[in-house]
Amino acid sequence: MVNKRIVALSNQxxxxxxxxSIRSTETACNVWNLMKTDSNLNEIxxxxxxxxxxxxxxxxxxxxxxxxxxxNIEDKTKPNNIQQxxxxxxxxxxxxxxxxxxxxxxxxxSDLPIEKIIPPDFNPEQLKQNKIHEKDLLKTDxxxxxxxxxxILDLCRKLAEKIANKRxxxxxxxxxxxxxxxxxxxxxxxNGGKLIKLYKSKPQIHKSKHIFLSxxxxxxxxxxxxxxxxxxxxxxxxxxxxxxxxxxxxxxxTEALKSESYYESFTSISTQRMRRGMIHGQSDMAQSFKEFLxxxxxxxxxxxxxxTDCRDWRGKREDxxxxxxxxxxxxxxxxxKVIILNPEKKIRWDTPTSCVRDYQNAGAEVYExxxxxxxxxxxxxx
Numbered sequence: 001m002v003n004k005r006i007v008a009l010s011n012q013x014x015x016x017x018x019x020x021s022i023r024s025t026e027t028a029c030n031v032w033n034l035m036k037t038d039s040n041l042n043e044i045x046x047x048x049x050x051x052x053x054x055x056x057x058x059x060x061x062x063x064x065x066x067x068x069x070x071x072n073i074e075d076k077t078k079p080n081n082i083q084q085x086x087x088x089x090x091x092x093x094x095x096x097x098x099x100x101x102x103x104x105x106x107x108x109x110s111d112l113p114i115e116k117i118i119p120p121d122f123n124p125e126q127l128k129q130n131k132i133h134e135k136d137l138l139k140t141d142x143x144x145x146x147x148x149x150x151x152i153l154d155l156c157r158k159l160a161e162k163i164a165n166k167r168x169x170x171x172x173x174x175x176x177x178x179x180x181x182x183x184x185x186x187x188x189x190x191n192g193g194k195l196i197k198l199y200k201s202k203p204q205i206h207k208s209k210h211i212f213l214s215x216x217x218x219x220x221x222x223x224x225x226x227x228x229x230x231x232x233x234x235x236x237x238x239x240x241x242x243x244x245x246x247x248x249x250x251x252x253x254t255e256a257l258k259s260e261s262y263y264e265s266f267t268s269i270s271t272q273r274m275r276r277g278m279i280h281g282q283s284d285m286a287q288s289f290k291e292f293l294x295x296x297x298x299x300x301x302x303x304x305x306x307x308t309d310c311r312d313w314r315g316k317r318e319d320x321x322x323x324x325x326x327x328x329x330x331x332x333x334x335x336x337k338v339i340i341l342n343p344e345k346k347i348r349w350d351t352p353t354s355c356v357r358d359y360q361n362a363g364a365e366v367y368e369x370x371x372x373x374x375x376x377x378x379x380x381x382x
Contacts, residue, residue: 018061245278
């Protein structure tokens, strides 16, 4: 038998980003019908949690939704809803102390049927729905995601898992020995059609060192936090990875990436920022790029990915050339390629304070990241 409250529980969990199937809802209804007469609410909550939750990160979401639907209600079995006995004047007798009165045993409430503890009248239409769905968050303008939101942090974790899976699948395909026959025949026409050289269906992947450099100045602070969340989650899909952050100086955050949990990692990085006074400062691209060039140990296999809005507020020009662009050109020469991920819209790239064109002239590839979904796609293709 389908229970309206269980169906509402499934719906609310799905709105919170938990993966809920029809089979899970059906199983939850069966669990409810089996346990509602002989179990207390805590036991039912534990049983339903085992049905719905496949990822321990979703435990907090389940507890929150369950409490809203099942426990945050007025208990009509409490004494204050029961008519007072006019002959019971023990509370008015000053000779009787409150601590002398034996309370009702805690088992009394648990002995009541669950359906009497929760109100029988339930209208799912009165539930408060989440205004922003997970799919909408993916397509939200990234410049508007400028404050801490646990949903976005959870979404970045899921994006990281998808990126890691896609990159791992691509690596497996690249190492297969399948022969691309059309390409092989075309390539051997010069040999009279004899199959002297075989062409694989996928080109060989060359191992690269990916180096991430994030701008954590005031204008990019929160965006860099989501960027780091994604990189932390998918780091194992890269052959070799290094991570740096900068505003007017740089810090090496590579070791922090190796922490067992994201929160330990972020705490370690926050400590480094405070020690260096890197709290909502202004970016000094020239100084930061100089330090990065000395510390990063670049070579022909290095791919540098820079997250920045390309606003060099302290930048100086000499003969019309931006100082930071000159240093970036050296970084480009010493590495395989330099990719800049810019959270600003392209329409703002031609303003006087933007140095996108200077960095493009230096040899960097600049891409606009409009939302988290676009950011994930760019990282997947690295």
